[in-house]
Amino acid sequence: MDPVTSATFYRVLFERMITRSQLISAKDLEVDGCMFLDMSSGTANGSSMELGECIQNTGFHEDDETEDAVGGDEENRTSTVKMSPGREEDTYTQIKPYAGMPKEVLLLYSVQARYRLPREILFWLTIVCTLALVALTITVIVMSPRCLSWWQSSPVYQIYPRSFKDSDSDGIGDLKGILDKLDHFQYLNIKAIWISPFYKSPMKDFGYDVEDFRDIDPLFGSMQDFDDLLAAMHDKGLKLIMDFIPNHTSDTHQWFNLSSSGHAQYKDYYIWANCNTTHAPNNWVSVFGNSSWTYVEERQQCYYHQFLKEQPDLNFRNPHVRREMTEILRFWLEKGVDGFRMDAVKHILEAKHLRDEPQVDPQQDPDTIDTEFELHHDYTTTQLGLHDILQAWRGEMDVYSREPGRYRFMVAESYDYEETDKTMMYYGTPYVKESDFPFNFYLMDLPTNLTGTGAQGLVNLWMANMPVGKWPNWVVGNHDKPRISSSVGQEYIKVINMLLLTLPGTPTTYYGEEIGMMNINVTIDEIQDPFGKFNPNASRDPQRSPMQWSDGPNSGFSDANHTWLPLHPHHTTVNVEAQQKDSGSVLSQYRALSLLRQAQLPLHRGWMCYIWSDADVFAFLREIDGLDKAFLVVLNFGADSVINLSAITELPEQLTLHMSTKQENYGMPVIKSSIATARGEGLLLEYSTHMRFNPGHASQCFVSEKACYLGVLDILYKC
Numbered sequence: 073m074d075p076v077t078s079a080t081f082y083r084v085l086f087e088r089m090i091t092r093s094q095l096i097s098a099k100d101l102e103v104d105g106c107m108f109l110d111m112s113s114g115t116a117n118g119s120s121m122e123l124g125e126c127i128q129n130t131g132f133h134e135d136d137e138t139e140d141a142v143g144g145d146e147e148n149r150t151s152t153v154k155m156s157p158g159r160e161e162d163t164y165t166q167i168k169p170y171a172g173m174p175k176e177v178l179l180l181y182s183v184q185a186r187y188r189l190p191r192e193i194l195f196w197l198t199i200v201c202t203l204a205l206v207a208l209t210i211t212v213i214v215m216s217p218r219c220l221s222w223w224q225s226s227p228v229y230q231i232y233p234r235s236f237k238d239s240d241s242d243g244i245g246d247l248k249g250i251l252d253k254l255d256h257f258q259y260l261n262i263k264a265i266w267i268s269p270f271y272k273s274p275m276k277d278f279g280y281d282v283e284d285f286r287d288i289d290p291l292f293g294s295m296q297d298f299d300d301l302l303a304a305m306h307d308k309g310l311k312l313i314m315d316f317i318p319n320h321t322s323d324t325h326q327w328f329n330l331s332s333s334g335h336a337q338y339k340d341y342y343i344w345a346n347c348n349t350t351h352a353p354n355n356w357v358s359v360f361g362n363s364s365w366t367y368v369e370e371r372q373q374c375y376y377h378q379f380l381k382e383q384p385d386l387n388f389r390n391p392h393v394r395r396e397m398t399e400i401l402r403f404w405l406e407k408g409v410d411g412f413r414m415d416a417v418k419h420i421l422e423a424k425h426l427r428d429e430p431q432v433d434p435q436q437d438p439d440t441i442d443t444e445f446e447l448h449h450d451y452t453t454t455q456l457g458l459h460d461i462l463q464a465w466r467g468e469m470d471v472y473s474r475e476p477g478r479y480r481f482m483v484a485e486s487y488d489y490e491e492t493d494k495t496m497m498y499y500g501t502p503y504v505k506e507s508d509f510p511f512n513f514y515l516m517d518l519p520t521n522l523t524g525t526g527a528q529g530l531v532n533l534w535m536a537n538m539p540v541g542k543w544p545n546w547v548v549g550n551h552d553k554p555r556i557s558s559s560v561g562q563e564y565i566k567v568i569n570m571l572l573l574t575l576p577g578t579p580t581t582y583y584g585e586e587i588g589m590m591n592i593n594v595t596i597d598e599i600q601d602p603f604g605k606f607n608p609n610a611s612r613d614p615q616r617s618p619m620q621w622s623d624g625p626n627s628g629f630s631d632a633n634h635t636w637l638p639l640h641p642h643h644t645t646v647n648v649e650a651q652q653k654d655s656g657s658v659l660s661q662y663r664a665l666s667l668l669r670q671a672q673l674p675l676h677r678g679w680m681c682y683i684w685s686d687a688d689v690f691a692f693l694r695e696i697d698g699l700d701k702a703f704l705v706v707l708n709f710g711a712d713s714v715i716n717l718s719a720i721t722e723l724p725e726q727l728t729l730h731m732s733t734k735q736e737n738y739g740m741p742v743i744k745s746s747i748a749t750a751r752g753e754g755l756l757l758e759y760s761t762h763m764r765f766n767p768g769h770a771s772q773c774f775v776s777e778k779a780c781y782l783g784v785l786d787i788l789y790k791c
């Protein structure tokens with residue numbers, strides 16, 4: 073707008089305002105050649121103007137079509153209009169604001185109390201609300217408990233790849249076979265899958281003897297198959313945990329060849345000591361039996377092996393070896409692997425002095441010592457420096473754990489038997505992280521402790537010794553140990569699965585446990601396991617038989633004429649397909665429990681409190697502070713029984729049967745003074761109460777990742 077048009081515009085506007093209100097009389101305005109709006113500046117956003125201020129108006133247009141309502145006189149067009157001081161308030165309270173009024177006019181209204189007050193109230197309200205929101209956000213962040221990570225919220229499922237599913241009809245399972253079966257995990261609500269080794273290997277220990285840590289054995293597929301499997305797993309929200317085998321390589325690994333020939337760079341990659349063909353450097357024996365030293369003609373020295381002679385131990389005192397292994401870890405982390413099961417970690421270091429280990433029986437003839445149980449392993453296991461190595465790897469993994477949802481999980485494998493404190497050290501310290509948990513193998517002793525009290529004792533062995541704030545886990549089987557349903561009897565497999573899935577912490581499931589698979593019989597000449605060849609009673613073949621998918625040929629495991637180990641004869645009835653159709657099957661109950669564990673706060677985050685144990689029954693409750701819904705788990709490891717829990721005043725008189733491993737009448741009321749279980753039955757009873765049990769019974773109760781529930785907001789908070 074040019075200045076003239078603009079001036080006209082404002083004049084007209086002003087006049088209209090006055091005309092419309094018809095409330096301003098000439099006497100209210102003092103005309104002395106000065107208009108109170110600067111009509112000449114032409115700036116709609118002109119500077120604010122104070123009432124009564126007088127500015128020369130020089131620019132009214134001659135041909136204005138609007139009547140001059142103020143002066144009404146052509147001569148007075150260039151004039152000053154002054155408002156009486158003190159009267160503007162009266163004047164403008166009577167004029168209604170209108171859309172499109174100029175800023176200067178608007179400002180006249182805005183100082184009025186009726187506009188100013190609400191404005192100020194709104195302003196302060198906004199400030200207060202903003203501050204409140206900031207405070208609330210900070211409170212929520214500070215008060216929010218940590219979310220459970222993927223390895224805490226799902227069971228860990230172990231696949232032994234030779235035995236899971238064969239896709240290329242050679243009778244041996246492979247990576248593509250696993251890919252074909254990913255739906256099984258979605259069906260079971262399992263997110264974390266540990267696959268035993270599939271590295272390139274001469275298979276002396278079925279993959280635990282690695283020839284190339286950066287390659288896939290052709291038996292299992294190719295690197296492309298691996299990449300495809302990992303991508304497909306990630307697409308389905310599944311996590312892949314690999315075996316990492318730091319202690320040893322295969323004797324066909326190129327490092328070992330170079331080391332044996334004394335290559336300058338590799339000669340110290342393994343543990344070499346002077347010896348001759350008849351005398352080992354010391355009395356150390358291998359886990360798989362006999363001396364752990366083997367003589368190499370080429371070097372005229374012995375090398376050390378904790379396991380088979382085809383599995384020479386790496387020398388972790390050599391910084392190059394450490395670096396090599398760390399790079400291998402990075403190689404797989406870069407590929408996107410979600411975690412590692414650290415194999416045989418207690419064996420990583422040995423004493424440098426090579427002194428004889430003390431005999432368990434000092435009277436025994438030293439020449440007859442050939443099993444690991446005859447020596448105290450003071451110099452060959454859990455040596456100083458071991459945890460530094462693991463902690464450094466944890467640090468590496470943390471570097472790859474920074475993106476949300478990409479936490480890399482570490483589990484350590486170490487059989488320390490009764491030396492619980494040694495096992496617990498793999499949890500790290502409050503200041504230095506190590507594994508997320510070491511495997512808890514104590515429940516593998518259930519077969520020899522098959523009573524309610526026995527089960528509680530084994531559970532307590534972990535809970536009472538686990539460092540505060542750490543996360544428990546439960547294992548009843550793996551590729552090294554006989555299947556639990558064979559050692560305790562199949563009638564207990566459901567109650568054992570219920571134990572695993574209702575305890576606090578991560579349950580682990582060895583393939584086939586979800587359908588109650590049992591050991592196979594392997595004749596002496598059929599033995600495949602090298603350990604079994606040394607000691608047939610210790611053969612691990614029985615627990616490695618092919619997975620039972622259906623009642624079809626080879627139970628749906630393979631199209632081959634021959635499978636690497638025979639199938640269990642019961643595969644026609646004990647298989648995934650059949651059990652999916654049966655709501656009372658081991659599989660259906662496993663699935664129901666797995667879903668329930670995820671859905672019910674008390675089960676995955678709550679307290680566990682021991683309530684009862686006797687020769688038959690082990691009972692504990694699961695509750696979370698703030699939530700009235702709680703569960704009582706009653707597990708029968710003996711004979712039919714009735715227990716009376718009247719003394720537990722925190723329990724209501726009546727509970728509801730949520731699930732039983734034997735009956736179908738869910739929803740049925742159960743009276744606390746008479747809780748009946750049949751042999752091998754597990755009950756999950758639900759109840760509602762305002763009285764929490766844990767506050768008055770600290771010594772009977774455990775919680776990890778403690779949190780409380782706030783019903784009004786339906787959230788968890790730190791408490």
Ligand code: GLC
Pocket residue numbers: 277280281317379415416485551552
């Ligand atoms: C671990 C494995 C076992 C293997 C041994 C040697 O203990 O679980 O199967 O034989 O390490 O690598």
Ligand code: MG
Pocket residue numbers: 238239240241242243244245246291
């Ligand atoms: Mg195959």
